[in-house]
Amino acid sequence: MGKAQKKSGKGRLDKYYKLAKEQGYRARSAFKLIQLNKKFSFLESSRCCIDLCAAPGGWLQVASKFMPVNSVIVGVDLVPIKPIPRVVTFSADITTAGCRNLLRGELKDWNADVVLHDGAPNVGTAWIQDAYGQSELVLMSLKLAVEFLIKGGTFVTKVFRSADYNNLIWVFNQLFGKVEATKPPSSRNVSAEIFVVCRDFLAPKYIDPKFLDPKHVFKDLAASVPEVGKALVTHNAQANVFQPDKKRRHRDGYEDGNYTLFKTMPVSEFVKGSDPVAILGSYNKIAFETQEEKEWLSLDITTNDVKANCEDLKVLGKGDFKILIRWRLALREELGLDIKTKSAEEATETVEITEEVDEDQAIQEELERLNAENAARRKRERRKANEVRQRTIQRMQLQMTAPIDIGLEQQDAALVYGQDDIFDLKNTENGMQKKGGMSKLIGEDGTIVAESDDEEGNERLSDDDALDEVLDSEEEREEKARSLEAELDALYDDYQIRLREKDAKFRVKEAREKHKSREEWTGIQENQKDSDDEPEEEGGYDIMHQHVDDGSSSDESDEDEAQHPPTKRRRADSSGRSLIADLAEPKPSVSQASKVWFSQDVFAEVNDADEEDEEDEDKEESDGGEGEDESDGEDGEINDADENDFEIVPHEAEEDAEMWDVSNESEDALKRAYIKKYGLVTPEALTLAQQLVNREKTRTQLINDGFNRYSLNSKDGLPSWFLDDEQKHYKPNIPVTKEAIAALRAKQRALDARPIKKIAEAKARKKYKTEQRLEKAMKKAEGVNATSDMTEREKAQAIEKLMRKGMSSGHKKKEVRLVVAKGAHKGIQGRPKGVKGRYFMVDSRMKKEVRAKKRREKADKK
Numbered sequence: 089m090g091k092a093q094k095k096s097g098k099g100r101l102d103k104y105y106k107l108a109k110e111q112g113y114r115a116r117s118a119f120k121l122i123q124l125n126k127k128f129s130f131l132e133s134s135r136c137c138i139d140l141c142a143a144p145g146g147w148l149q150v151a152s153k154f155m156p157v158n159s160v161i162v163g164v165d166l167v168p169i170k171p172i173p174r175v176v177t178f179s180a181d182i183t184t185a186g187c188r189n190l191l192r193g194e195l196k197d198w199n200a201d202v203v204l205h206d207g208a209p210n211v212g213t214a215w216i217q218d219a220y221g222q223s224e225l226v227l228m229s230l231k232l233a234v235e236f237l238i239k240g241g242t243f244v245t246k247v248f249r250s251a252d253y254n255n256l257i258w259v260f261n262q263l264f265g266k267v268e269a270t271k272p273p274s275s276r277n278v279s280a281e282i283f284v285v286c287r288d289f290l291a292p293k294y295i296d297p298k299f300l301d302p303k304h305v306f307k308d309l310a311a312s313v314p315e316v317g318k319a320l321v322t323h324n325a326q327a328n329v330f331q332p333d334k335k336r337r338h339r340d341g342y343e344d345g346n347y348t349l350f351k352t353m354p355v356s357e358f359v360k361g362s363d364p365v366a367i368l369g370s371y372n373k374i375a376f377e378t379q380e381e382k383e384w385l386s387l388d389i390t391t392n393d394v395k396a397n398c399e400d401l402k403v404l405g406k407g408d409f410k411i412l413i414r415w416r417l418a419l420r421e422e423l424g425l426d427i428k429t430k431s432a433e434e435a436t437e438t439v440e441i442t443e444e445v446d447e448d449q450a451i452q453e454e455l456e457r458l459n460a461e462n463a464a465r466r467k468r469e470r471r472k473a474n475e476v477r478q479r480t481i482q483r484m485q486l487q488m489t490a491p492i493d494i495g496l497e498q499q500d501a502a503l504v505y506g507q508d509d510i511f512d513l514k515n516t517e518n519g520m521q522k523k524g525g526m527s528k529l530i531g532e533d534g535t536i537v538a539e540s541d542d543e544e545g546n547e548r549l550s551d552d553d554a555l556d557e558v559l560d561s562e563e564e565r566e567e568k569a570r571s572l573e574a575e576l577d578a579l580y581d582d583y584q585i586r587l588r589e590k591d592a593k594f595r596v597k598e599a600r601e602k603h604k605s606r607e608e609w610t611g612i613q614e615n616q617k618d619s620d621d622e623p624e625e626e627g628g629y630d631i632m633h634q635h636v637d638d639g640s641s642s643d644e645s646d647e648d649e650a651q652h653p654p655t656k657r658r659r660a661d662s663s664g665r666s667l668i669a670d671l672a673e674p675k676p677s678v679s680q681a682s683k684v685w686f687s688q689d690v691f692a693e694v695n696d697a698d699e700e701d702e703e704d705e706d707k708e709e710s711d712g713g714e715g716e717d718e719s720d721g722e723d724g725e726i727n728d729a730d731e732n733d734f735e736i737v738p739h740e741a742e743e744d745a746e747m748w749d750v751s752n753e754s755e756d757a758l759k760r761a762y763i764k765k766y767g768l769v770t771p772e773a774l775t776l777a778q779q780l781v782n783r784e785k786t787r788t789q790l791i792n793d794g795f796n797r798y799s800l801n802s803k804d805g806l807p808s809w810f811l812d813d814e815q816k817h818y819k820p821n822i823p824v825t826k827e828a829i830a831a832l833r834a835k836q837r838a839l840d841a842r843p844i845k846k847i848a849e850a851k852a853r854k855k856y857k858t859e860q861r862l863e864k865a866m867k868k869a870e871g872v873n874a875t876s877d878m879t880e881r882e883k884a885q886a887i888e889k890l891m892r893k894g895m896s897s898g899h900k901k902k903e904v905r906l907v908v909a910k911g912a913h914k915g916i917q918g919r920p921k922g923v924k925g926r927y928f929m930v931d932s933r934m935k936k937e938v939r940a941k942k943r944r945e946k947a948d949k950k
């Protein structure tokens with residue numbers, strides 16, 4: 089298992105591995121030297137190279153390849169190296185004098201240009217801890233290098249980043265001119281190795297032996313060696329125990345003083361030590377070596393799992409570590425250590441405590457969750473209350489809320505009722521009563537009567553009693569509701585007035601509305617037929633009838649009198665008078681709604697033709713067959729009267745407001761006026777006209793279409809604000825044809841193509857003046873032609889001159905005089921002396937430039 093992990097973990101079979109295989113290198117490390125050489129180019133110029141720790145010989149192969157032919161290449165390693173052409177190899181320990189002697193024997197008095205060192209503590213045989221650390225090995229290789237290197241030579245060595253890295257670099261810097269640390273791309277990122285290329289060997293005559301003595305170079309190291317065990321107690325170690333799968337990079341290199349990769353810890357230290365977690369995270373194996381420890385192996389608690397786990401800590405999972413920790417606890421109890429050192433075993437207890445903490449934490453989390461939920465609910469409620477308050481304020485601003493409602497809503501306890509419909513008086517009052525607090529009730533006159541239960545003898549009424557007290561009878565309730573609605577209507581009217589005051593557009597719209605007649609379909613009045621003696625008052629449209637009624641003493645008018653203030657009545661009276669004047673000519677009784685419908689100018693032309701005949705006939709009937717001319721004349725009057733019916737018959741604003749199709753009619757009136765001026769301008773009107781012209785529809789059909797669901801709806805009792813709101817969409821939708829839209833568009837295009845009025849006027853003025861001048865010139869020419877003093881030639885010349893003058897606009901181009909700003913004119917402000925008319929100040933330079941420009945232009949032309 090360990091092997092497989094190692095292989096895949098290191099990514100052993102990476103691209104350099106494959107490349108090395110392909111290119112015949114014995115080790116993938118060959119590419120490290122290739123890349124270093126590529127960067128620093130030390131092999132090509134070398135004639136002698138020593139490779140320390142060279143097995144299996146990858147670097148030697150590279151050196152052999154890149155160094156000049158006939159170069160001397162020597163390789164040394166603990167293990168024998170298979171022969172490589174042109175390379176001398178032997179086995180030796182580079183830390184020994186024997187190795188040095190061998191090298192000297194091989195090289196004789198030669199010095200090396202390059203010394204390579206890629207050594208690492210040998211851990212290849214049964215995980216034996218190497219006697220030398222990497223840094224010591226580097227120092228030993230340096231010792232050989234300084235002995236064999238030529239002055240200016242290069243030493244390439246591998247070092248591991250650790251605490252003594254800087255010490256090594258310091259030593260290198262003492263002996264070499266250039267020292268550079270680099271990590272070639274082929275060196276694995278997970279590896280802590282780094283390559284130092286020391287160039288330009290200084291070759292000092294005397295080298296202080298301390299530079300090459302590990303005891304001196306790594307002075308602090310010795311002190312740190314015994315501390316290894318303690319140093320292992322790190323946070324990382326603990327993290328490693330509980331997160332074994334998480335790979336941690338050794339950025340700090342190997343721990344100080346211990347460069348072995350496989351570490352074993354005696355089990356007694358694990359059991360008796362104070363930080364078992366750190367041990368589990370740092371060591372590879374827990375060993376049972378002493379007699380006492382071996383006895384523990386035979387204990388019942390020491391299961392096979394425990395034994396197996398102790399063999400290789402690096403492959404354990406979280407569960408396995410827990411087994412070991414529990415076993416340790418059990419063993420400690422067995423040994424009687426727990427009682428004494430309970431306090432010291434923080435780490436072990438941490439595990440147990442952690443579980444308790446987990447439970448507490450769960451409770452805590454649950455509490456927090458509940459708190460959060462509560463807070464969210466409270467927030468929601470607050471937001472809801474705020475919304476209600478906001479709505480109330482808005483309604484107050486629109487004057488749509490009666491004070492009573494505000495009073496109700498302002499009581500925070502009654503927020504629930506604040507959202508109720510303002511007409512839901514019963515609910516509101518019930519709700520308020522149920523609350524039993526301060527009750528704001530409506531008095532009989534509609535005013536607010538605030539009462540407190542406490543004030544009434546501190547007797548809290550039962551719900552039913554309270555309700556009875558508030559609402560004595562159905563009548564009273566209705567009365568209150570009515571008064572509330574009346575108040576609301578009054579407030580809405582106030583709102584409309586304010587709007588009118590503020591908004592000019594609204595005033596215009598309202599003025600237009602006032603000038604049109606809008607009456608509801610009331611059917612043919614029976615008394616119209618019976619009132620032959622009063623044809624002027626009753627023989628016309630219903631509208632007229634009603635207005636006449638206003639002046640009479642019908643029941644409705646009585647009611648109106650009772651309800652409307654005297655000023656309004658006076659207006660009605662005055663309207664009545666004008667109405668009587670308009671009703672000079674009796675008309676057939678047709679519905680007012682259809683009158684309104686056909687009053688649209690869409691039907692104007694169509695109606696004119698029809699109505700002429702009809703009205704003529706009517707007149708003949710009513711007037712006993714008057715002459716045609718006379719009837720024509722009266723027809724005109726009648727038309728005027730018709731128009732007047734719409735134009736001057738005043739209506740009370742209240743009546744208008746209560747009309748259902750207020751805006752429809754307003755729009756209709758606008759359209760009528762517009763169509764009158766510009767023709768058929770809406771697609772609906774064009775469509776209807778088309779249908780009439782093409783005889784797709786008859787007049788009767790159109791009349792029938794006029795009676796739709798929008799025309800006969802009752803608006804009784806509906807508040808004006810509701811009608812105002814509904815009018816936007818509650819209107820008939822007349823389908824339009826493509827042709828109508830196309831015709832309108834063409835018309836619009838033609839309109840758009842017209843010139844702007846001012847331009848057209850200017851052009852016309854110009855044309856007119858030219859014509860005038862020409863006319864004048866012609867007259868003069870005629871005079872010239874008539875004279876006998878002049879020859880024909882002179883006449884022709886004079887006429888030509890006159891005509892030329894007549895054709896020209898007569899405006900002479902005013903000359904602008906150029907004044908050069910030099911001499912007396914230099915630096916002056918204002919008009920130069922002796923210059924009259926228009927002038928332009930120039931400097932000489934400018935004048936020269938203008939002249940030069942002219943010259944150039946002239947030359948160009950040539």
Ligand SMILES: C[S@@+](CC[C@H](N)C(=O)[O-])C[C@H]1O[C@@H](n2cnc3c(N)ncnc32)[C@H](O)[C@@H]1O
Binds near residue numbers: 118141148206
């Ligand atoms: C990473 S390998 C070198 C690979 C080599 N550069 C190549 O390209 O094939 C490290 C070598 O250092 C050698 N080594 C370790 N300690 C040594 C020592 N004290 N003396 C000689 N060789 C040593 C090992 O035997 C091992 O073969």
